[in-house]
Amino acid sequence: MNNCESEEIVxxxxxxxxxxxxxxxxSLYDIAYNRFKKLCAEKNVQVYSENVLLAYFSENAKNYKSSTLWAQYSMVKSCLIIYDNIDI
Structure with a gap:
């Protein structure tokens, strides 16, 4: 909270x-996001980047169709923006 922001505004x-x-x-967004975060934790990823997303979805491409991957990507990307303030 900034000094000029009231608790009400925050x-x-x-x-x-x-x-x-x-x-x-x-709940589907949260599940997709939590799977991504879990993999990042397992791989000791500290900074999220395009390469991290690419590696994650390349791994998932072995098990899912491209339409599912696009939906998952959209969910993870939205959650990264909302929860972590990261726009990749």
Missing amino acids: EAANIAISNLLPTKSR
Whole structure:
């Protein structure tokens, strides 16, 4: 929180952020994001980059169709923006 931001503003912003993901499929977004984070933790990845995403989805390409990979990519990317403020 900045010194010039009130708690009310910060709370309103946090509520707005929490509502950015689709309500009905939020759990699917969280599952995709948590799988990505788990792999990163297992591989000791500290910084997320295009290369990390590429490696993750290359690994998943062995088990999933391209349409599924695109959906998963969209979910992970959205969660990285919302939860970690990372736009890759």
